[in-house]
Amino acid sequence: MYKSLADAIRDAEASGRSLAQTALALESKDQGRSIDDIRSALRRALVVMRNAVERGLEGDLRSASGLVGGDALLVAKSHAGPMSGTLFSDVLARALAVQEVNAAMGVIVAAPTAGGAGVLPAVLTGLARDRKIPDERVIDALATAGLIGAVVAERASLSGAEGGCQAETGAAAGMAAGAATEMLGGTPSQVGHAVSLTMQGTLGLVCDPLGGLVELPCVFRNATGAALALAGIEMALSGIQFAIPVDEVIDVMGEIGRNMDVRYRETAGGGLAATPTGRRLAKERLVQIRTARH
């Protein structure tokens, strides 16, 4: 796959194709698989994503510690918020839903990781429903998201243990923003700006889960990651051009991750995990997991 989004954007523009088509053609060549075969794998991923959204919105799932679950339904049913009933609120609920399913050992697509699995389905399926976008275009968007994620994996990292949450929900938000921008008719260059405009807002984000579990704040950070993606899409489709090239934004995310103290890289040694309440909850809830078992 491409190691530079600038290269992918240049190739797409030169050939008059979308980034999705450009990425699918290269993946087909790299892996020796037909484009139809790759698209059917992506179609299966989309089915799992939609199922996870629906399952989470039922609202009855709880995580191993009991710390998360049921909040997706709270947002979906709410009439109290300033954006209740809008696309924005629907996308938030979908992100929470998938991540609640993940925390409760349900089936998700790790895209790019399990800890950041809520962002991409929330943004893509939320927009697809709102704009009545056919599945084939959502599948194209998944290919574009895969291209963006592959470039991030190559140039920076997709692991919270290596790069903090900017490498998980931050990368997921960049992938979702770029993919959705193309799905909504944006040009390859606008896709690049959507990724930059979104990821600039997640630079430095630490990975600080209570007790080291993929629960809190992970569930909520998927929702705020999806919100940032919507902001990036809105700005890019309005024509905003971010001055720092997208590959450089991705590079600096990797650099910040490498310089990030180990306490902020999935070790539960810093951030929210190390607050007095974070420590107390982690201790109490881990005991609870053990008692529930025996």
Added chain:
Amino acid sequence: MVSLLDIIGPVMVGPSSSHTAGACRIGLLVRGLVGGTPERARIELHGSFARTGEGHGTDKALAGGLLGFRPDDERLRDALDIMEREGLDFSFEKTTLSDEAHPNTVRLTVERAGQTATVIGSSLGAGRIRLSEIDGYPVELTGHLPTIVLVAADQPGSVARIAGILAEKQVNLATMRLTRKERGGDAFMVIECDEPPGDPARDAIADLDWVHWVRALDKVGG
């Protein structure tokens, strides 16, 4: 080379690709080494597996893998109950293996139909795994391809003979690694194949009188 489908995937039971999906894959490979679900398993968790394994369902995922469930199988959630219902004796404990061990490491000692195996495996992140030791032999087994493992007397020509059998059976080799505990002792061979080797190839290798033991392992991911 990063594949687009590595990024949009895998489909898995949550919550963690390393602590859940990777742990399940380790269980699946170990199951393959004894040819089916073990009756007894002593499972020793090291590092982050010991510290956060319970909250991540690492114990359920390992047990589920030993039961033959794949990383996307929802039965993983109930694997400990299923294990008890089937009367299997799997026990879990925490340990410290060594300072150099990867943070997500487990040692499994399993027994099935009179056969035993002791295996050290690590989950490297994003669901990728590596078994690093089998019955005291240093190995490198990732399960990303169908794999033949065998123990044979270490004698001249053994590698060529086995490669010859696989060529006769039209099995294309990806990698072949041989390790031994000492010179002239038995050797452990790990042979990764591009496609499943099939029973005839495995049986032909097992028929060699200097081969003590052979198993064909299904690919478990990637």
